[in-house]
Amino acid sequence: xxxxxxxYAIFLPIVxxxxxxxxxxxxxxxxxxxxxxxxxxxxxxxxxFLLLIALTSFCSFWSGILIDKYRDDKKxxxxxxxxxxxxxxxxxxxxxxxxxxxxxxxxLFLGGHSDKLxxxxxxxxxxxFYTFQALSYTIDVHRGKIEPTRDIVRFFAYVSFFPQLVAGxxxxxxxxxxxxxxxxxxxxxxxxxxxxxxxxxxxxKVVVADQxxxxxxxxxxxxxxxxxxTLILGVVLFTFQIYGDFSGYSDIAIGTSxxxxxxxxxxxxxxxxxxxIKEFWQRWHISLTTWLRDYVYFxxxxxxxxxxxxxxxxxxxxxxxGLWHGASWxxxxxxxxxxxxxxxxxxxxxxxxxxxxxAQGKLFPxxxxxxxxxxxxxxxxxxxxxxxxxxxxxxxxxxxxxxxWKGQFSGSGVMTPSQMTAIFAGSLVMFGxxxxxxxxxxxxxxxxxxxxxxRWAIYLVLMISVxxxxxxxxxxxxxFQF
Amino acid sequence: xxxxxxKLLIFSLVALATLxxxxxxLSRWMRKAHHPNNEIWDExxxxxxxxxxxxxxxxxxxxxxxxxxxxSVLKTSxxxxxxxxxxxxxxxxxxxxxxxxxxxxxxxxxxxxxxxFSSEKAFDRVQFLPWFWDKEYRKSFRxxxxxxxxxxxxxxxxxxxxxxxxxxxxxxxRTERGFHTYESDIKNPFKPVFNESFIKDExxxxxxxxxxxxxxxxxxxVVMVHPPEYKTIVYNKGQREALRSVMxxxxxxxRTPYIDYSRMGMCSDSTNFIDIWxxxxxxxxxxxxxLSNDIxxxxxxxxx
Numbered sequence: 001x002x003x004x005x006x007x008y009a010i011f012l013p014i015v016x017x018x019x020x021x022x023x024x025x026x027x028x029x030x031x032x033x034x035x036x037x038x039x040x041x042x043x044x045x046x047x048x049f050l051l052l053i054a055l056t057s058f059c060s061f062w063s064g065i066l067i068d069k070y071r072d073d074k075k076x077x078x079x080x081x082x083x084x085x086x087x088x089x090x091x092x093x094x095x096x097x098x099x100x101x102x103x104x105x106x107x108l109f110l111g112g113h114s115d116k117l118x119x120x121x122x123x124x125x126x127x128x129f130y131t132f133q134a135l136s137y138t139i140d141v142h143r144g145k146i147e148p149t150r151d152i153v154r155f156f157a158y159v160s161f162f163p164q165l166v167a168g169x170x171x172x173x174x175x176x177x178x179x180x181x182x183x184x185x186x187x188x189x190x191x192x193x194x195x196x197x198x199x200x201x202x203x204x205k206v207v208v209a210d211q212x213x214x215x216x217x218x219x220x221x222x223x224x225x226x227x228x229x230t231l232i233l234g235v236v237l238f239t240f241q242i243y244g245d246f247s248g249y250s251d252i253a254i255g256t257s258x259x260x261x262x263x264x265x266x267x268x269x270x271x272x273x274x275x276x277i278k279e280f281w282q283r284w285h286i287s288l289t290t291w292l293r294d295y296v297y298f299x300x301x302x303x304x305x306x307x308x309x310x311x312x313x314x315x316x317x318x319x320x321x322g323l324w325h326g327a328s329w330x331x332x333x334x335x336x337x338x339x340x341x342x343x344x345x346x347x348x349x350x351x352x353x354x355x356x357x358x359a360q361g362k363l364f365p366x367x368x369x370x371x372x373x374x375x376x377x378x379x380x381x382x383x384x385x386x387x388x389x390x391x392x393x394x395x396x397x398x399x400x401x402x403x404x405w406k407g408q409f410s411g412s413g414v415m416t417p418s419q420m421t422a423i424f425a426g427s428l429v430m431f432g433x434x435x436x437x438x439x440x441x442x443x444x445x446x447x448x449x450x451x452x453x454x455r456w457a458i459y460l461v462l463m464i465s466v467x468x469x470x471x472x473x474x475x476x477x478x479x480f481q482f
Numbered sequence: 483x484x485x486x487x488x489k490l491l492i493f494s495l496v497a498l499a500t501l502x503x504x505x506x507x508l509s510r511w512m513r514k515a516h517h518p519n520n521e522i523w524d525e526x527x528x529x530x531x532x533x534x535x536x537x538x539x540x541x542x543x544x545x546x547x548x549x550x551x552x553x554s555v556l557k558t559s560x561x562x563x564x565x566x567x568x569x570x571x572x573x574x575x576x577x578x579x580x581x582x583x584x585x586x587x588x589x590x591x592x593x594x595x596x597x598x599f600s601s602e603k604a605f606d607r608v609q610f611l612p613w614f615w616d617k618e619y620r621k622s623f624r625x626x627x628x629x630x631x632x633x634x635x636x637x638x639x640x641x642x643x644x645x646x647x648x649x650x651x652x653x654x655x656r657t658e659r660g661f662h663t664y665e666s667d668i669k670n671p672f673k674p675v676f677n678e679s680f681i682k683d684e685x686x687x688x689x690x691x692x693x694x695x696x697x698x699x700x701x702x703x704v705v706m707v708h709p710p711e712y713k714t715i716v717y718n719k720g721q722r723e724a725l726r727s728v729m730x731x732x733x734x735x736x737r738t739p740y741i742d743y744s745r746m747g748m749c750s751d752s753t754n755f756i757d758i759w760x761x762x763x764x765x766x767x768x769x770x771x772x773l774s775n776d777i778x779x780x781x782x783x784x785x786x
Contacts, residue, residue, distance in 0.1 A: 020483065186486075188485055188486040191486055192486065192489075195490075456493060456496065460496075460497060460500055463497060464500070464501075464504065464639070467642075467643055468642065468643065468644075468645070469643070469644065470640075470644060471643065471644040
């Protein structure tokens with residue numbers, strides 16, 4: 001069930017009404033209802049996926065209780081924690097990475113004959129997300145950061161909460177679990193803001209990401225015959241696509257949660273307005289980067305060690321980040337690329353830690369800031385070639401294609417001028433509005449617009465744009481494949 | 483909660499009113515837009531089709547039946563009412579609207595092809611939407627396409643989803659009494675690996691038979707035609723024979739002449755075609771001449 005589908009448009013109001021009007025008076029029943037609704041939502045893809053998420057939830061739940069029980073016996077607690085991590089990562093590894101490593105092994109040592117090694121497994125939607133979410137709970141219990149819960153329904157609801165189940169944000173138990181432990185009170189302002197976020201997320205996904213995808217897909221599939229200018233435009237629009245798609249999903253997830261009185265963490269903070277790569281990674285897919293920081297980078301020593309070790313730690317984290325996205329050498333290359341950039345900034349001390357937002361308190365950035373933002377985005381675009389390409393060879397040929405200047409720098413032969421105009425207009429609106437609200441909680445905060453008719457007019461324009469470009473929900477969110 | 487729901491309700495009503503107004507404006511604009519699909523529908527709905535010989539079919543009819551040539555051979559007036567991308571259900575709708583707003587023709591040339599009996603509905607569905615404000619049209623649409631598809635395309639403005647008005651506005655093609663040609667955007671339009679299948683919704687052949695018999699009852703002569711196809715078109719095993727068999731049996735049952743031009747001499751020459759399915763203007767002129775002479779011979783007309 002995609003967020004941008006008619007099925008979800010029917011599902012959500014029904015769940016909303018039942019949540020508040022039927023189950024609103026009893027916390028236990030409300031949590032149970034959230035669990036049932038989440039399992040219906042997830043099972044809509046494939047009911048078999050439910051067995052896996054239930055297993056993950058069950059193991060992590062009992063691990064939390066056992067870790068707490070054996071808190072005084074460190075050896076046992078460590079063993080239980082390790083077993084739970086191995087089990088969950090093992091499941092993730094089996095479904096997501098086994099075939100990749102088997103095929104790579106076969107290519108290296110068996111002359112490419114991998115038929116007998118490969119398994120026919122369907123990758124469960126969202127497995128990377130909920131596995132990490134469940135793991136963060138048991139690790140935090142083990143570290144003593146949170147108390148384990150003994151309410152199995154509450155825990156299962158935490159792992160499977162449908163707005164963020166299939167594509168994040170990857171929540172922390174310290175944030176989300178307590179919200180299932182206390183009574184939710186309907187807040188009209190929060191719910192209204194939730195609807196705004198849903199609308200904004202749909203705009204970014206349907207009007208920007210899906211339209212960019214039409215161009216990008218053609219460019220990447222015909223790259224051998226296209227001029228360099230078109231290839232450059234293709235990768236630029238891919239960065240627009242991936243941002244509109246993923247941040248749009250996060251907005252819808254966070255907005256939906258607000259309708260239910262639940263506050264999820266922010267996942268994107270205008271990353272394309274970052275001034276360097278370090279800032280970019282503090283603003284992009286925040287739930288994943290902070291997860292890797294807290295559970296991988298810091299335990300390895302972080303940056304509080306020698307430069308060599310700090311560089312090593314960065315490489316490990318970025319390669320894991322790449323692998324998390326998918327079982328492919330292109331994702332590993334993507335991780336190596338950003339690890340290299342991080343390593344360079346450690347070596348030369350270039351990674352300034354910005355605490356403020358670009359052009360804070362001002363309408364326009366300075367020339368220096370414009371230059372920094374442009375440079376950061378160029379670096380991001382180059383990395384995105386790996387992310388989008390089907391294999392390393394294609395990525396390499398794409399880079400070489402940048403130097404082919406036979407032909408026009410345009411969408412000619414790929415899209416019509418009116419389609420290109422629509423793409424750029426939508427992107428301009430998206431980035432323009434997010435620029436204006438870059439210091440606010442999200443792109444469509446309306447506290448500056450006092451007139452209700454004007455606010456409603458803005459909502460209507462966005463809504464009509466979404467309806468014009470909407471295509472029956474057949475375009476899935478890119479991050480569902482992770 | 484009550485306040486929130488009340489405001490949501492008011493906003494929804496305002497939004498609905500906006501969508502209805504937007505739909506009305508967009509539909510009105512679309513009806514007069516110079517896009518081949520809209521032009522033909524406008525001619526049908528405004529009663530501009532003054533013709534003795536009318537062609538129905540899909541885009542294969544649109545690009546094959548050239549009225550000026552047909553007129554000169556049959557010494558009468560003709561019109562091309564092919565429906566881009568569509569099959570019998572859409573042609574049935576067009577015929578109903580054509581008869582409602584225009585005079586009865588003497589001859590109907592019905593183009594058939596392997597997709598004629600498929601019930602695929604979604605191709606370029608926007609061409610049908612601007613006339614939903616017409617009550618008779620809505621009724622006929624529902625009869626031709628079914629209730630489910632009707633409701634899927636009835637909600638104001640939302641029904642235009644995934645349609646970009648400026649793409650219609652920027653289309654510079656024009657029709658000549660329904661005939662129009664186009665530039666192929668397929669990279670290799672004559673690539674000989676395309677596998678054509680004869681797709682059949684079980685109910686449609688009977689509906690088609692009923693359609694032909696009703697035309698004949700109305701005093702209209704009918705000719706079934708399989709248009710030329712470029713020689714490299716490849717059918718899946720047995721599919722060409724299945725198509726021929728079904729059309730032959732319908733032709734025999736309804737006593738309708740059925741002429742298969744899919745392998746005529748011009749089909750070997752790529753300069754007659756846009757792609758493996760569609761003739762270009764040169765091909766359409768040559769084909770229309772052959773077709774008109776065959777109609778003249780079979781139906782003994784235009785010889786007075």
